Amino acid sequence: MSRPQPRAGVLDIQAYVPGKSKAPGVAKIFKLSSNETPLGPSPRAIEAYRHQAEHLEDYPDGAASELREAIGRAFGLDPTRIVCGAGSDDLLNLLARAYLKDGDEAIHTKHGFLVYPIATLGTGATPIIAAEKDFTADVDAILAAVTEKTKLVFLANPNNPTGTYVPFDEVKRLHRGLSSHVLLVLDAAYAEYVRANDYESGIELVATSDNVVMTRTFSKIHGLAALRLGWMYGPAHVVDAVNRIRGPFNVNAPAIAAGIAAIEDVGHQERSREHNTRWLAWLTQEIGKLGLKVTPSVANFVLIHFPTEKGRTAHDADNFLTARGLILRQVGGYKLPHALRMSVGSEEANRLVVKALGEFLGSAR
Numbered sequence: 477m478s479r480p481q482p483r484a485g486v487l488d489i490q491a492y493v494p495g496k497s498k499a500p501g502v503a504k505i506f507k508l509s510s511n512e513t514p515l516g517p518s519p520r521a522i523e524a525y526r527h528q529a530e531h532l533e534d535y536p537d538g539a540a541s542e543l544r545e546a547i548g549r550a551f552g553l554d555p556t557r558i559v560c561g562a563g564s565d566d567l568l569n570l571l572a573r574a575y576l577k578d579g580d581e582a583i584h585t586k587h588g589f590l591v592y593p594i595a596t597l598g599t600g601a602t603p604i605i606a607a608e609k610d611f612t613a614d615v616d617a618i619l620a621a622v623t624e625k626t627k628l629v630f631l632a633n634p635n636n637p638t639g640t641y642v643p644f645d646e647v648k649r650l651h652r653g654l655s656s657h658v659l660l661v662l663d664a665a666y667a668e669y670v671r672a673n674d675y676e677s678g679i680e681l682v683a684t685s686d687n688v689v690m691t692r693t694f695s696k697i698h699g700l701a702a703l704r705l706g707w708m709y710g711p712a713h714v715v716d717a718v719n720r721i722r723g724p725f726n727v728n729a730p731a732i733a734a735g736i737a738a739i740e741d742v743g744h745q746e747r748s749r750e751h752n753t754r755w756l757a758w759l760t761q762e763i764g765k766l767g768l769k770v771t772p773s774v775a776n777f778v779l780i781h782f783p784t785e786k787g788r789t790a791h792d793a794d795n796f797l798t799a800r801g802l803i804l805r806q807v808g809g810y811k812l813p814h815a816l817r818m819s820v821g822s823e824e825a826n827r828l829v830v831k832a833l834g835e836f837l838g839s840a841r
């Protein structure tokens with residue numbers, strides 16, 4: 477019997493599996509599986525969100541004009557070159573939909589963010605995987621993967637789940653190596669956390685080229701993941717294309733209100749960044765002292781590598797930690813079966829994980 481068939485590629489998609497949020501039978505849990513901020517959102521964002529509860533019968537401003545203006549002020553950008561989305565996921569999918577079709581190719585790196593192959597396959601195009609070096613995107617490998625079918629390159633910078641980044645010089649070299657008809661999407665979801673001098677989120681490259689887009693999110697440093705809010709900055713012609721296909725009210729009013737308050741609360745962002753800088757270094761050092769390898773991260777999470785011997789694997793560690801209410805992220809789906817990703821949490825959570833890992837490895841301190 478015939479029945480409706482999804483387009484080619486859809487059934488090849490491995491559905492995205494979000495980080496766990498439950499530990500059955502454990503009274504207090506620490507969710508460190510989705511790179512959420514332990515400081516939560518700005519109190520001003522919460523207040524703005526609450527205020528919107530009085531007006532839920534009204535449609536939001538479909539153009540999110542005030543939010544785009546607030547983002548423009550914060551970064552010195554032309555608001556007409558900004559598009560807001562229901563999370564940066566929304567924008568990544570819209571970019572794929574606007575620029576990919578059956579038979580095209582989109583490149584992402586081996587341990588790149590899993591939304592890229594999902595967005596690509598959803599259009600009927602083929603995801604092409606470029607090798608990484610030391611868990612870091614490799615510009616030469618990306619350029620070597622380019623064919624005449626390549627239409628789009630996704631680069632998470634810094635990348636999730638590795639936490640590594642590509643210096644700006646290298647990003648520029650990547651851009652120079654791409655034909656002008658290939659769209660380079662710089663996904664800078666964790667940009668606010670990066671302290672490295674040779675890092676840039678991509679604003680300059682977008683401003684000076686016709687084929688680069690940068691995406692950002694309110695889910696990480698701004699602590700508004702529940703509201704689903706992201707934005708992109710791109711050339712006018714890309715902005716025009718995305719605006720034509722996005723949902724007319726893709727961003728909701730409470731998200732717009734909270735987003736404006738969040739982007740204006742620079743003090744809260746600074747506190748979140750400082751907390752992260754301090755505890756990222758501490759976790760890297762302390763977990764390293766236990767004898768586990770930690771990939772150097774510039775984001776708000778660390779990738780911890782485990783031995784492969786029975787009883788000490790990432791899977792065993794995950795069970796051990798989960799039983800104590802410490803929920804990290806398995807990253808087998810990212811071709812990292814021997815690692816766990818841990819968000820930088822509160823001081824209490826960070827200390828508990830290090831202590832528990834010490835016990836797990838039989839070297840309680």
Ligand SMILES: Cc1ncc(COP(=O)(O)O)c(C=O)c1O
Pocket residue numbers: 510511562563564565566589632634635636663665692693694695701704705706
């Ligand atoms: C690299 C990267 N890009 C984009 C996102 C999507 O963020 P959101 O859709 O919440 O804005 C994430 C979320 O984990 C991410 O890690």
